[in-house]
Amino acid sequence: MLTANGVTAGYREPVITDVSLTVQPGRTVGLAGPSGSGKSTLARVLALLHKPFGGTVEIDGETVTGFRFQAVQRTRIGVLFQQPRLSVDPRFTLRQAIAEPLKNQDRVEELASLVMLTDDLLGRRPHEVSDGQLQRACLARALALNPRYLICDEMTTMLDASTTAALVGVIRAYQRESNAGVLAISHDATLLTRWADETVRLSAPRPR
Amino acid sequence: MADLLWRPAPRSRLTAASPPRSPRWRLLPSAIILAVVALVVLIVPLVVELNEQYVDLAIANQPPSAAHLFGTDELGRDVLLRCVYALRVSLTVGVVAALISALVGTAVGALAGSIGGWFDRILMRVVDAIASVPHLLLGIVIVAILRPSLSAVIISIALTHWLTAARIVRSEVLSLRTRPFIDAAIVGGASRLQVMTRHLLPNVAPQVLLATTLMVPHAVWHETALSFLGLGLPPHAASIGNMINDAQRSLLIGGWWMSLAPGLLLIITTLAVSGVSGVWRDRLNPKRRTELTW
Numbered sequence: 001m002l003t004a005n006g007v008t009a010g011y012r013e014p015v016i017t018d019v020s021l022t023v024q025p026g027r028t029v030g031l032a033g034p035s036g037s038g039k040s041t042l043a044r045v046l047a048l049l050h051k052p053f054g055g056t057v058e059i060d061g062e063t064v065t066g067f068r069f070q071a072v073q074r075t076r077i078g079v080l081f082q083q084p085r086l087s088v089d090p091r092f093t094l095r096q097a098i099a100e101p102l103k104n105q106d107r108v109e110e111l112a113s114l115v116m117l118t119d120d121l122l123g124r125r126p127h128e129v130s131d132g133q134l135q136r137a138c139l140a141r142a143l144a145l146n147p148r149y150l151i152c153d154e155m156t157t158m159l160d161a162s163t164t165a166a167l168v169g170v171i172r173a174y175q176r177e178s179n180a181g182v183l184a185i186s187h188d189a190t191l192l193t194r195w196a197d198e199t200v201r202l203s204a205p206r207p208r
Numbered sequence: 209m210a211d212l213l214w215r216p217a218p219r220s221r222l223t224a225a226s227p228p229r230s231p232r233w234r235l236l237p238s239a240i241i242l243a244v245v246a247l248v249v250l251i252v253p254l255v256v257e258l259n260e261q262y263v264d265l266a267i268a269n270q271p272p273s274a275a276h277l278f279g280t281d282e283l284g285r286d287v288l289l290r291c292v293y294a295l296r297v298s299l300t301v302g303v304v305a306a307l308i309s310a311l312v313g314t315a316v317g318a319l320a321g322s323i324g325g326w327f328d329r330i331l332m333r334v335v336d337a338i339a340s341v342p343h344l345l346l347g348i349v350i351v352a353i354l355r356p357s358l359s360a361v362i363i364s365i366a367l368t369h370w371l372t373a374a375r376i377v378r379s380e381v382l383s384l385r386t387r388p389f390i391d392a393a394i395v396g397g398a399s400r401l402q403v404m405t406r407h408l409l410p411n412v413a414p415q416v417l418l419a420t421t422l423m424v425p426h427a428v429w430h431e432t433a434l435s436f437l438g439l440g441l442p443p444h445a446a447s448i449g450n451m452i453n454d455a456q457r458s459l460l461i462g463g464w465w466m467s468l469a470p471g472l473l474l475i476i477t478t479l480a481v482s483g484v485s486g487v488w489r490d491r492l493n494p495k496r497r498t499e500l501t502w
Contacts, residue, residue, distance in 0.1 A: 049391050068394055075397040087388035089407055100406075101396030138392070145396065 001025065002077070002149045002181055007045055007055035014053060015041045021200060023149055023181040030196030031185040037202040039185045040082070043153045046183065047079045060148065075101070078147035080155040084134035088126045094137040095122040101144045111140040115170055132163035139167055143174055149181045150174075156186065168195055238483025245477050249296045252289075261285065261444060269463055278469040281451075282458055287469050293446040295473055299424075301362055301431040306423035308366035313373025314409070314416055320374070321381025322404060332378070335371050343368035344433060351439045361440050365427045373419050380412040421485035425478035432474060448474045 002023040008014050016038035023029045023046075033039050044050035046057060048064060048071035057064040059073045066072065081087040088097045094117065099108050112122055115136040126134055135155060142150060150171065156164040168191075175182060186192050192199045264284035272279045278287035320331040338346070347364040354360035384390060385408065393403050428448075434440040435449025443450060448470045455467035 044391075047391075047395060049394060069400050074395055077395065079392065079395045081388045081392065083388065087392050089389045089393075089411070091410060100393060100398070141392065141396065 009052035030192035030199035033202030078142035082154040241480035279465040302428035305365035309370040310420040313370035317374040317377025321378040
């Protein structure tokens with residue numbers, strides 16, 4: 001289980017206060033809420049990228065004590081970011097981007113075919129492919145270490161319906177195979193209704 | 209009629225921007241001058257078996273002639289030959305000092321930017337403190353402590369000029385480390401060192417290399433200034449600063465060529481280095497989209 005217990009987090013000022021959330025293995029939890037409600041902040045806390053002011057994060061019963069470089073459990077979680085163009089080093093080819101977390105480069109082709117990326121695309125750099133193709137590469141990278149949990153932070157915002165369906169299909173197939181838990185963050189209520197087993201809503205930010 | 213409709217509107221004389229001038233006009237002459245200077249400086253001392261310190265008082269203070277293109281100095285030494293050797297020394301000092309200052313600056317800036325917090329604040333205050341002292345003055349103090357020599361000049365220039373590289377690298381690292389691709393690398397299990405070597409340093413490298421290139425002419429002028437003040441190379445060694453310093457006395461007896469030749473060579477070479485690095489800078493930070501297409 002990936003659990004947030006009473007998490008309070010933000011940047012100088014708290015953005016989310018006393019939020020609890022659980023993602024069970026094999027289940028997909030949708031996270032909805034208006035802009036500024038702290039969805040991405042909660043995603044960053046659960047991805048062990050952002051240290052919360054208060055509360056704890058547990059991964060399969062282990063309480064997380066360190067975040068970012070200090071987090072020993074960070075490779076158990078995969079993350080897909082909202083903007084694929086910003087989440088790949090502009091100097092890297094798609095092949096290099098997918099291979100980055102891997103110690104052994106042999107799995108790049110396997111991962112690329114999983115997300116339907118052809119071999120000629122793997123040699124291109126981010127500015128030479130579309131957002132959809134780049135997000136596929138990001139998904140392949142996120143799945144490279146077989147994460148126990150996958151956090152998708154508005155991953156479909158930049159994509160058309162067919163690419164969205166293709167990516168969600170790949171994630172579902174991975175989920176069936178590995179029993180991974182998925183946290184799907186989106187503004188798209190229709191998508192969450194179809195994709196998530198349950199949806200949690202974060203309330204609108206309090207006016208300051 | 210259709211022809212009229214498709215004709216583009218005439219440009220207003222007030223709003224029409226002049227077409228961007230191709231940077232080739234600046235790059236080509238600068239690159240040619242730099243290549244010629246580099247070839248001459250590197251090859252002449254190997255090919256020509258002449259001693260730039262050879263004294264022949266019989267031909268002292270001779271103006272430019274076919275035998276001595278830049279004339280001779282008060283000790284009868286060939287000014288052109290001495291200029292070549294002097295430029296060799298000056299460029300060596302400039303390049304080595306610029307490289308050392310880039311290395312030191314990159315290390316300090318990368319550490320400050322990536323670790324952040326109190327470490328960054330303390331390191332940057334140290335940088336501010338050093339920057340607040342005029343660097344020629346600080347350079348003089350360092351050379352005075354180490355005793356004048358080629359290595360002392362290089363060390364003094366490097367130790368007073370790493371601040372620019374440190375500031376550039378720090379600000380780039382601070383900006384880069386918040387990008388999602390760094391987060392993606394961290395989630396993928398990359399260590400701090402791996403993030404630094406795979407992402408941060410390769411992404412700041414073009415800016416640092418540019419700063420290093422721009423530093424070369426500045427360092428050459430510093431070497432010249434220190435030698436002119438008698439704090440650089442020993443008086444008998446050929447360096448641009450030493451030559452201009454020696455030529456001061458000759459000016460009073462009409463020996464204009466002794467200061468003109470090294471001065472012109474210094475100006476032309478540093479302008480050529482600045483020209484090439486200026487084009488590179490424009491290429492890295494284009495102001496117009498059209499600048500990317502040349």
